[in-house]
Every structure is written in structure tokens, then in C-alpha cells.
Amino acid sequence: MALLVLTACGGAMVINPEKNAVDFTIEGGEEKVDVKADGTWNVKECPEWVTAEIQDSILVIKTARNETGAVREGDIVLAGKGQVQAAIKVTQAAKCTRINPETDKVEFEKEGGTQTVKIDTDGSPQVEAPEGFTATYAGGVLTINAPSNEGGGKSGEIKLTSDDQSATIAVTQKGNICPKCNGTGKVKCSKCHGRGKVSYGGDAEWGCTKCGGRGYYGEGMEYGDYIVKGSGKMKCPQCGGSGH
Ligand SMILES: [Zn+2]
Ligand SMILES: [Zn+2]
Structure with a gap:
């Protein structure tokens, strides 16, 4: 019984967040950080533009859109027993600084389908897809769809833009080919x-x-x-x- 009470009430001697830094885009959002500790801990300090909520062993960190026009950063300080502390640095971008697709070329077979492209970005890109394709961006992944192509080969460019950053991905799809001219026309x-x-x-x-x-x-x-x-x-x- 005594041990149980100790575990329940004793402040942590070790606090170990799975990461010590969290980055938000200008749009803000939510990040979860798993915190390993050998006892109880609490949020001692938190920047005023950040909310940090403890859900069991998870720290849920939220930010709203950054309207300040400047990058902002601050520390969330977790405290256990006595002087035991751990900090998580929180940074939020002021505007998009990069859009880097993992590839600049995507090819579909005649049958079409879905392909995904990882996008390294700190913004929330708007997506424009050429006729015959659809593309949506969410959470660092661009999802591209092409329906089955009964016509000739198709090609175009998907454009990603966020603030003054942009990137393009060439997209092509094979189609039916005329046997007489082998597709040359x-x-x-x-x-x-x-x-x-x-x-x-x-x-x-x-x-x-x-x-x-x-x-x-x-x-x-x-x-x-x-x-x-x-x-x-x-x-x-x-x-x-x-x-x-
Ligand atoms: Zn032909
Ligand atoms: Zn001739």
C-alpha cells in the first residue's frame, strides 16, 4: 500500500519526452509528445501562444495560426519532483519557407490509380492539378488520382503554392495507342x-x-x-x- 501511494503521489525523478522540439507551420495545429516518467509531472511553464494539455502520459501541444508575421519560439517546461525538469522547444513558422516534393515526376499506367508523394514543407500548400488528374494535400502527403484513360496519353503539371513558395510535379498517364502510327499520329x-x-x-x-x-x-x-x-x-x- 505504501508503495502504491508513493508511485501515485511521488513526483517524477526522471522525465523523458520522446522529443525535445516541436515545429508548427504558420497554420498551427496539434502535436502529441509521449512523455516517459517514473512518477507524476506537470506543465510548469508554457508560452502564452501555446496550450499544453496532459492526457495520461501524452502531452498534447496546440497552437493557432501565427498572425504575428514573425517566427515564434518558446519552451514548455515539465516539472517533476524538486528540481527535476524537462523542456520541449516549440517553434512556429511565420510563413512557408519551403515546398520540397520527394519527386518531381509521377507516371500512371493507362489503368490509372492513386499515388502519393511526400512533401517536405512548413506551409499548407494549395494544389492545382491539370485536367484529367486530381490532387489533394494533407499532412505532408500529396495524393494524386488518375482515372482509367481511354484516350491518348496525358500529361500536365501539378502546382503547389504556399505564401511565396511553389513547386511543380510533372504528371503523365499512358493511354491507348494507335497501332497504325504507333502513337505518333x-x-x-x-x-x-x-x-x-x-x-x-x-x-x-x-x-x-x-x-x-x-x-x-x-x-x-x-x-x-x-x-x-x-x-x-x-x-x-x-x-x-x-x-x-
Ligand atoms: Zn494513327
Ligand atoms: Zn510525300
């Missing part, structure tokens, strides 16, 4: 068979008008002056040039 010109010029025997040649060429070359003429070769390629007749 172009096939060999049917008139010149890719040569860009046509000839009808002898030295006489014409720039292929079907694929953008022009001009005529014949006997006694300087070749380069009169003939402009075509590209040798034309719009894919199967997909109309879309590639899918």
Missing part, C-alpha cells in the same frame, strides 16, 4: 513513300505536294534551287493524327 506519305519527292522516270523529280514538298527539277537545272522535299510523312488515316 503520322505515317509514311503514301504518294512519295517517305522520300519527300516523286519521280516519273529519267532525272525529272517533283517535291511531293502531299507531304509539303514543292518544285520541279529536270535536265539542265540546279537541283537545290528548284525542288523542296516534303516531310515524307502524312497524318495517320486511322487515328486522324491524334495518335490514339
Whole structure:
């Protein structure tokens, strides 16, 4: 019985928070710190812009949005028996100073799906996603969704902005590919068979008008002056040039 009373009423001789520093963004929020101690402890000091609440062995630290325009910091001091103390430094950003995605490129298969990208930031980024994708940010993670893609390949940029910081992530999704042009939208010109010029025997040649060429070359003429070769390629007749 005596031991029980001692444990219940005795101040801690050892107070050991799992971390000694907690950072908040400008938006503030809540952080929980597990405190290991061999007896009771309490919050002796706390900055006025911080609330610290004890829930069993957990210290719940809360801050509101930092409207001061400056970074603020202070210590929460936990006290046990006598002079036994432990401090947790609390810092709150004045504005976002960094947005660092762990990757700047995300690729989806044709089937689509969900992918996440860790974002190292001290802000609360606003997210803009290109058409055909959705993206949301919460708690240091960007979640990107792409539905199944029945059209051609898609690509765009996701933009993250917070205060004067920004970052972009390139996002692409594979799509259906036209088998005739292999997705390029172009096939060999049917008139010149890719040569860009046509000839009808002898030295006489014409720039292929079907694929953008022009001009005529014949006997006694300087070749380069009169003939402009075509590209040798034309719009894919199967997909109309879309590639899918
Ligand atoms: Zn041609
Ligand atoms: Zn095609």
C-alpha cells in the first residue's frame, strides 16, 4: 500500500519526452509528445501562444495560426519532483519557407490509380492539378488520382503554392495507342513513300505536294534551287493524327 501511494503521489525523478522540439507551420495545429516518467509531472511553464494539455502520459501541444508575421519560439517546461525538469522547444513558422516534393515526376499506367508523394514543407500548400488528374494535400502527403484513360496519353503539371513558395510535379498517364502510327499520329506519305519527292522516270523529280514538298527539277537545272522535299510523312488515316 505504501508503495502504491508513493508511485501515485511521488513526483517524477526522471522525465523523458520522446522529443525535445516541436515545429508548427504558420497554420498551427496539434502535436502529441509521449512523455516517459517514473512518477507524476506537470506543465510548469508554457508560452502564452501555446496550450499544453496532459492526457495520461501524452502531452498534447496546440497552437493557432501565427498572425504575428514573425517566427515564434518558446519552451514548455515539465516539472517533476524538486528540481527535476524537462523542456520541449516549440517553434512556429511565420510563413512557408519551403515546398520540397520527394519527386518531381509521377507516371500512371493507362489503368490509372492513386499515388502519393511526400512533401517536405512548413506551409499548407494549395494544389492545382491539370485536367484529367486530381490532387489533394494533407499532412505532408500529396495524393494524386488518375482515372482509367481511354484516350491518348496525358500529361500536365501539378502546382503547389504556399505564401511565396511553389513547386511543380510533372504528371503523365499512358493511354491507348494507335497501332497504325504507333502513337505518333503520322505515317509514311503514301504518294512519295517517305522520300519527300516523286519521280516519273529519267532525272525529272517533283517535291511531293502531299507531304509539303514543292518544285520541279529536270535536265539542265540546279537541283537545290528548284525542288523542296516534303516531310515524307502524312497524318495517320486511322487515328486522324491524334495518335490514339
Ligand atoms: Zn510525300
Ligand atoms: Zn494513327
